[in-house]
Amino acid sequence: MIKTFYGFLWVTLSSCFVGLVHAEDSILIGIAPHSSARVILESHASLRSFLEARFGKSVEVVTAPNFSEFARRSLQGQYDLLITSPHLALMAQEKAQYTPLITYTQGLETVLVSRTETIPEKRPLVVFGLDPVSFVTLTGIEALKNMGLSHNTGMHIEYTSASDSTALAVVQGKADLAIMSLPNFSKLNDTVKNQLAIAWCSEPKPSRVYLSKVGKGISATMWQEAIDAFTTSPEGLAHLESNKLKGFRHIDTEELASVRSQADAALRYLATPPNQLSR
Secondary structure (H helix, E strand, O other): OHHHHHHHHHHHHHHHHHHHHOOOOOEEEEEOOOOOHHHHHHHOHHHHHHHHHHHOOOEEEEOOOOHHHHHHHHHOOOOOEEEEOHHHHHHHHHHHOOEEEEEEOOOEOEEEEEOOOOOOOOOOEEEEEOOOOOHHHHHHHHHHHHOOOOEOOOEEEEEOOOHHHHHHHHHOOOOOEEEEEHHHHHOOOHHHHOOOEEEEEOOOEOOOEEEEOOEOOEOHHHHHHHHHHHHHOHHHHHHHHHOOOOOEEEOOHHHHHHHHHHHHHHHHHHHOOHHHOOO
16 A cells, blocks of 8 residues: 555656656646646546647646636636636636637536525625635625625625535534535535525526637647547547536637626736735
8 A cells, every 4th residue: 555655656746747847848728726636637637638649748737726826827828728617718718818619518507505495684694605706606796796785784705615615614504605506516415415405596607618828839720629629539528427527519709708797806806906805
């Protein structure tokens, strides 16, 4: 067991070293931190191997510690291929010259989770969400505002690092509502989920979006052809199966425009000086 551990550690360190040596020429796939780094790396291994074979270049899958930092890096154009939430995709397209390519066929619903099937009447509500620029969090906050709740007097927002933590906060009485995606709610263990109910659910919005940026000898046409080929390849089908996804489809600018309000809210947050965020 010890030998296996050190073998794994050596492979990991070696991979990091190779990535550093070839970083300038490597293709960087930036993936929004919707799960742990380990899960993200494992769930996109087939895409990585496909692109390495397609372009004959080293490919690195990277993420960021949180959505805010990931958004900042995306706007700086640090990634060659971007797989991200729809509102961050819109920002990357308009601010950093990325081109939208594909998304998944099933849409993404946001849910407000409570201990009952109605929004609690107490005010202010204590609401737990993820990062302030998370698409799901912004969608949930927007829904609550449309219900007449305002910040501070109507609701108090707190942030956690994982969806299961937001749900647990409701179960433990630390929160009145949790904002999360419907898929993440469905993945909760039965002990937690059986103590909760969906008080509100959004209309489906585009799921994670693939976008590319010209560079490193890869044109926009080459990227489109490569990603289209991936969607029907054995690697692409393996990606769908391992992630329990139904399929891929193309996405256009008009569809991304449907998340304009979340993109604007994220940009406002990112542009706010740190000393004013708590005001």
